[in-house]
Amino acid sequence: MQLKSMLSAIILALSLTACSTVDKIVYRIDVPQGNYLEAATVKQLEVGMSAEQVQYLLGTPVLIEPFDHSKWYYVYLQQKAYQKPEQYTLIVNFDQKGKVASFDLDKPLPDESKPAINNAVIHAEKTAPKSWWKFWQ
Structure with missing residues (x-):
């Protein structure tokens, strides 16, 4: 009898974890690779x-x-989460004298001076210090 209840509990647990709809539980860091290209430079x-x-x-x-x-x-490769x-990809072409003849950037770089959408500024509320005898308020 105890084997049946243990087996049913294991099957129930496995079925619940297999049908989980929670996505992206593991944290992923941003991974920049190659030459870090900034729009300003x-x-x-x-x-x-x-x-x-x-x-x-x-x-x-x-x-x-x-x-x-x-x-x-x-070449700059950026993967965010x-x-x-x-x-x-930035291609720089030089002439025979070793001077830049032309350069080509395949697509515009993101402007880093603009704040990102998910960056929130949190301001703490300034409150007056409480007296020690009014600790319940």
Whole structure:
């Protein structure tokens, strides 16, 4: 008799956990990979800059064309929690003199100066200090 009740309790527990509709229980961190590209630094990139200036501004590229060193790739991959990953690719082309001839960003970068939607500002209520004999209020 006790075996039947134990077995029914196990089956009930397994069936309840199998039909759970709770999604996204495990916390996932934001994972940035590659060259961190900011909209403000990409706006500073100009035609005519030297390779050293570009590397100082944006960092070392993820990929340099192996046979033609005049093309640099900056790849930034951002995955926030359970959202789809977003990839941004900046291609910098240099001329024969080593100056920036052109650059192309595949899609606009998010502006980080704007506050995110989920960032809430919490203000504590300022209250007067209570007297020690009015602790029940």
